[in-house]
Amino acid sequence: MKSIIFIVVLACSAFTGLGQKKAKASEAAAISAATVERVAKTLAADAMQGRAGQVGGVLAAKFLAAEFNRIGLDKFPGLTSFEQTFTAxxxxxxxxxxxxxxxxxxxxxxxxxxxxxxxxxxxxxxxxxxxxxxxxxxxxxxxxxxxxxxxxxxxxxxxxxxxxxxxxxxxxxxxxxxxxxxxxxxxxxxxxxxxxxxxxxxxxxxxxxxxPVEMRNVVGVLPGQNPERAEETVVFSAHYDHLGFLPAVAGDSIANGADDDASGTSAVVALAEYFKKKNDNARTLVFVAFTAEEIGGFGSQYFSRQLPPQKVAAMFNIEMIGKPAKFGPKTAFITGYDKSDFGKILQRNLAGSPFRFEPDPYPEQQLFYRSDNATLARLGVPAHTISTDQIPTDKLYHTVDDEVESLDLKNMAAVISAIAESATSIVAGQDTPTRITNAGSIVR
Ligand SMILES: [Zn+2]
Structure with a gap:
């Protein structure tokens, strides 16, 4: 999640016929709490140096590429690796x-x-x-x-x-x-x-x-299984970069960014693992860990130029889900709720479940514009951020104390399960959120 700063402009189911086997596979798939914990802990470790710069940033990207490889995702069209490199x-x-x-x-x-x-x-x-x-x-x-x-x-x-x-x-x-x-x-x-x-x-x-500085997103793909829907993509994203080093407080200068946004990135990995196992996505799913969100959103800007935005049916961007939301455990909020019917679809998919998604309760914080979803929203994509952060009172935000010990990993896994469930009809190609036509920009 970006600080509010002066922004520099420098910036129908097709599977009814597939039978019993598929249905069983679907039931077996679940978000792995072990994956969530391992990925969050690895990304937030001191060894990652706050996931900025040519050491920490590169280490984090390599780790995530190895995760996408382990899960068995495909490479993004045109790439020979899970790393989508570009120059800034x-x-x-x-x-x-x-x-x-x-x-x-x-x-x-x-x-x-x-x-x-x-x-x-x-x-x-x-x-x-x-x-x-x-x-x-x-x-x-x-x-x-x-x-x-x-x-x-x-x-x-x-x-x-x-x-x-x-x-x-x-x-x-x-x-x-x-x-x-x-x-x-x-x-x-x-x-x-x-x-x-x-x-x-x-x-x-x-x-x-x-x-010139080489930058890298990490991108993996699960091709859609319905030929009529496979050209349409659903993006699950989070930014893996963080602030690197900050002035030392009590001898600690590493901005670990456990909540911001190792939590969201662990969600992207766990969701990739989940949907791969589930093995019934009609639409093509793209999993992306963005770089350089904190310093201007360069990762999502580059990514947004590598695919036709009109083919992106929805973007689930995940930011800071490490601590329970103000609505209690197993809840989260959706930024820019009124800008499309994405939020309503997610809520409908969660009806009757233990999970609850609400509209962003902090509109004055302009969170819709403070993460990577905004870049794709400006291109018309129903691109929203899902978060649980109580940002007005979060004292750990952008400090060296945003450490993995402050996360509620159990609730985090529950929220990721909620995201998976909330996406069901969109992934299946049964629901298509309305396009965003009024993305606008941050109001100062
Ligand atoms: Zn941030």
Whole structure:
């Protein structure tokens, strides 16, 4: 689950004839609590280093690929491995100096967004960069957002009234920016400083490295068994990445991300195992563990371009199911409940069961937009997130204390069983949720 931050734009059953054998197999299939526990514990172990970067991220992906192989999933069309690799570009500014009217602007009041390795600017350059003065009354987000994918060289002097919004943005950008496309040869320099009414004289110098970073989703497929439905896919997803290392608290600096989202990822593995055993899915099932959710959703963005969205009948995205929901054990909630009839279908499939799914009780948290479902929802897919997290009071969220010991593994396995059951008619091709036409975006 992403924090709410300034988002950088950098971003009919066909089986009636199959007889007794199939029916027996279906009855035998159950979510394996042992798999849920083992996968959650492995992903949340310190050895995974918070599942970020080229060590922890790669280890986690290899582990999940081995799980998909063990279960006997097929490879995603066009891939020769369970890893769906792609390249993103990381830019890291190593030096940035801004002088305004011969006075240096403090480092923490400057930010550079660039694809250029070196900058050496002054107001008398020809051509000179565009200069924008952002007054106290301006709408910070609206003004700054388009400048974060620069298409010309721009210097923005920002009134100190926007310090807070600037700090939020700067914190988000610090430590390197990731983009799905190689950044173009332009730059935006932001500096929080009062310019007054004097003519502006400035000098700007900066050094930046841009390097390609290999990223990987882990994807496995169970082909649909009904020829009339097999072209349609149902996606079960969760993000396996987490935050890596955070500032140490009591000697612990590893953000294990047990709930966020080792819990959801263990659900994807357990569901893959379940549906493989059940062996009667009419539609094609795609199981995907996304990378880079926490840092901008790059994994789901790449994935969404590798299949025709109009053929995705539904997406079950699973986020933070490790602790019981506010409605009690064996319950969960569905984000964006009103955006399609996906939630109603799931509820219907659970009627008479010990499980209960409710609409998201925290709409003000905008959870619909804070996970990978949003990317596919914007393409029309009924893509929703299922979660149990009591996010307004979850003190472990995005801390080094999100450890496996804080999870209720028994309830987690129950919720995953509920997800399996709630998906029955969609997997069987009997129900098709309405498309999302009003995905919209996060409201600030
Ligand atoms: Zn998160």
């Amino acid at each position: 570009y990381e830019t890291r500014t190593t030096a940035l100096y801004v002088m305004l009217n011969n006075v240096p602007v403090a480092k923490e009041k400057t930010v550079l967004v660039t694809g250029q390795p070196h900058l050496n600017w002054a107001e008398d350059d020809d051509p000179a960069p565009r200069v924008i003065v952002l007054g106290a009354e301006a709408n910070f987000n609206k003004a700054i957002r388009p400048l974060l994918e620069p298409t010309e060289n721009t210097v923005v002097f920002i009134d100190p009234a926007h310090q807070e919004a600037f700090t939020r943005l700067s914190r988000h950008l610090q430590g390197g920016q990731l983009q799905s496309q190689k950044p173009g040869p332009f730059s935006t320099v932001l500096a929080v400083v009062a310019v007054g009414n004097n003519p502006i004289h400035y000098r700007i110098a900066a050094n930046t490295t841009v390097r």
